[in-house]
Amino acid sequence: MTPDGTGGTDGIGGSSDSSGNLDRFYDRLTSLAYGGDYNPEQWGPDVHAEDIELMRAAGVNLVTLGIFGWATTEPTPGAYDFTWLDAHLDRLAAAGVAVCLATMTASPPPWLARLHPETLPVLADGTRLHPGSRQHWCPSSPVFRSHAVRLTERLATRYADHPALALWHIGNEYGCHISRHCHCEVSTAAFRDWLRERYGTVDALNDAWSTTFWSQRYGTWEEIHTPRAAPSFRNPAQQADFLRFSSDELLACYLAEKAVLARVTPHTPVTTNFVPVAKTLDLFRWAPHLDVVSYDSYPDPHDPDAAQRTAFSYDVMRGLKAGQPWMLLEQAPSAVNWRAHNGRKPPGRMRLDSWQAVAHGADAVLFFQWRQSRGGAEKFQSAMVPHAGPETRTFREVTELGAELAAHADLLRSRPERADAALLLDWPNWWALETDAHPSEVDYLEGALAHHKALYDASVACDVVPVDGDLAAYRLLLVPHLYSLSLDTAARLTDYVRGGGTLVVSYFSGITDEHDRVHLGGYPGPLREVLGLTVEEFDPRPDGAWAEEIRLEGAEQVLAYDEGGPAVTRHEYGRGTAWYLGLRPDPKTMRELLDRVRAEAGVSPVVAGLPEGVQVRTRVTAAGERVRLRLDHRDGSVTVERGQASRQ
Known part of the structure; x- marks a missing residue:
């Protein structure tokens, strides 16, 4: 499907030159971006006032806003209420906090499924998924896309010139839950369209899929389905193509909203947040369409290899746009809530994790979320402001880190030294x-x-x-x-x-x-x-x-x-x-x-002779100064060293 839902995948493989847009975003910042996912719709006026004071104390200069705000903004079809969002954007702008404003399309309101059950995704065994969680939508659904585009247009038109708006956040964690796309009839028709564009003829597809094996030869496009539940092994070429198609269909959803933003707010950069590196999306195919790459990182404190796994993920994010700085858009200040055993981050670990991202090229350190939820599925996910409030170790560490990052303002827009x-x-x-x-x-x-x-x-x-x-x-x-x-x-x-x-x-x-x-x-x-x-x-x-x-x-x-x-x-x-x-x-x-x-x-370490558990990475500032970041995973310490840092 194209962004308007009419079929085809034109334009997905292209690139976009958005360096000017990104310059405008960076001009809003005086140091590395710091903050979190802000969900004020969960709270009342007294908390909102406290939030601004605590953000000032913590050194917050960027928040993401509205990711799960669709049902609040459009409580009934076509009836929009932006008053809540107006007030929060105005309050944040007055406090000097920039906003990465979400298009709110990650989780549709229940009325969309009630009125259009055909928008709900279907598993390979025919099970239809329902509301009550999130990402309950079929990526190929033209109905879902039309509603998502309509909401994006309203948001872009209303806030195009708002002083708080610094960056658009399209969707959220694409492919996190519907990672194998959908097997409904709409998706099946879209898969056939995608295959027509890829192969041209059924004969060419039969050759590519080796369908002479097991008598799988197709005579018409209508005989081809998504790889649904079957008695034995599915055709491997069909499976691989379906995963290509699934990545492309989610990208088409993203591009449908991006097209609106590019038309209405052409000078505001866009991003979306990728989940921890997985086989779901072809990120190299997605990256040209993001002005800046964003990533969600949730290393397990119980995993002894977490630091290396995280470093690998960060190296992937840096590589998606050939070394351009990227954004850590989500991490946990302490424990998450979705593992079988959710270990907390001990004192200093959050700081170490944050500086590791910077060492590997991040220009932003953000958390999910700003204030820990009182109810809902993620109420035990840690936040910058915990249930116990600001008089806690977590908030003290959050405040200390904010001041520390602000003290190294020249790291903003610096680049990691190229690897050999x-x-x-x-x-x-x-x-x-x-x-x-x-x-x-x-x-x-x-x-x-x-x-x-x-x-x-x-x-x-x-x-x-x-x-x-x-x-x-x-x-x-x-x-x-x-x-x-x-x-x-x-x-x-x-x-x-x-x-x-x-x-x-x-x-x-x-x-x-x-x-x-x-x-x-x-x-x-x-x-x-x-x-x-x-x-x-x-x-x-x-x-x-x-x-x-x-x-x-x-x-x-x-x-x-x-x-x-x-x-x-x-x-x-x-x-x-x-x-x-x-x-x-x-x-x-x-x-x-x-x-x-x-x-x-002839490939050497950044610094020779380091003890096990110590890592050093170098960033080069706009002024040409090399800044070494030394991360000691043995005791959690971080050292920032300035001056000549040539290879040893």
């Missing part, structure tokens, strides 16, 4: 890799994290790039599990090594083309030459460990399996070197291996 190493991440590959009926299960995210960890533990900065990114800018490129590989991408990787780059490819790569059809002639298909080997058979072990039967064709053996045979190889090719990992080494071995690889590639 990068990790390649590709969502279409992720979707194809984790379909059914493979030699063994391969977890793409865990594979990416394992490669990233070996650099993170050595305090080596790492960018995250798409398959069509600027590979030549990096000395070292890590490529975990690139199962789905086009010939064009294979040629780019080969040219990268030929030109002098160091490439590390992990197992189950180069197996299929972009339509999940196997590259014939031996694995890893079009990477055989650059890697200097052939994988004759996969040999996964009963414990889930991966192994392969590798035949060397120019590569040298570096590590062997316990029973013999090459497991890790190295191949000099052109002016560069290509490494292949036929197994997942344990963390210690992976670290030792990548230490050797990066040493050969």
Whole structure:
């Protein structure tokens, strides 16, 4: 569907130049953005007055407003009440607090489902979901989109010139709950339209989907459905295409609202907040349509690997727009409420988590939410102002952090120093890799994290790039599990090594083309030459460990399996070197291996000789000053060092 609900996906793959809009946003700030998600509709006038005083005390200069305000703003169809929002925007503007104003379309009011039950999403087994939670809408529904666009138009027209408005927040956490889209008849028709645009003819689709297998050949578009519940394995190409379609349909919802904002408020930048890195959305496809990337980060205080996982996510966010600063739009001051065991953040942890975001490129540190809710599903989610009020450890830490961030105003619009190493991440590959009926299960995210960890533990900065990114800018490129590989991408990787780059490819790569059809002639298909080997058979072990039967064709053996045979190889090719990992080494071995690889590639830590648990990242200010941020995850301390910070 297009943004107006008429079909097609025109324009989704394009880019938008919004640097001027972003300049206007930054001009509103005197230091890093600091604040939280503000939901004043949950409270009365006495609390509203206190909120402004507490925001001043905490150093808040930006809040997101109205994310779940649709039912309050449009209590009955077409009858709008903006008086509540007027008062809050005026109050915030008078206090010098800028507003990231939401389009309110994340959670429709119950009347929309009552009047238009066809807007509700349907699961693969036919179950229709209902109101009472949030995101209870079908992304392909033209009825939902028309109501969402109408509300966005009213908001944009009313507040286009309001002094508080600094940024638009479209939707909220797209794909968080309806991550596999919808299987209703409207979605099915939209999926067919998407497939027509992708393949042109049914015959071309049959070829791409290998439908001669299991007698799945389609004669007309009307025979094709979304991958609903079925007796056995679904067609893997169909599954992968449905995930592409699902990401595109949610993007079309976003673009429908963005088109209104671009017309009515052309000088106000737009964003939406991405959830913790998941396979739901192709973020590289979304990123050109955001003026600034925004992210929600909720590391588990009980997870000993949380810092590295968070760093990886932040590196992804920074990579979505080639190093442009991004916004931490949500985090928890302490505990969340949705895990089985919701551990609190001990003293100092919130500060450390916040500075970690800044170290990895964030220009904003915001929380969900400003004031802890008294009722509802998230009443036990921590907030900047807890249930116990401002005389608490949490609010004291919030206030101290606000003052600390404001004291480093020159970090605003500074950029992280460019890394010499990068990790390649590709969502279409992720979707194809984790379909059914493979030699063994391969977890793409865990594979990416394992490669990233070996650099993170050595305090080596790492960018995250798409398959069509600027590979030549990096000395070292890590490529975990690139199962789905086009010939064009294979040629780019080969040219990268030929030109002098160091490439590390992990197992189950180069197996299929972009339509999940196997590259014939031996694995890893079009990477055989650059890697200097052939994988004759996969040999996964009963414990889930991966192994392969590798035949060397120019590569040298570096590590062997316990029973013999090459497991890790190295191949000099052109002016560069290509490494292949036929197994997942344990963390210690992976670290030792990548230490050797990066040493050969000339990739150094930001600071050499750091103890385990200490990370350093460098940002470069507009004046050219290098600012080192030292994060000590052993004791939670943070140090900001200024001056010359060249690589050691």
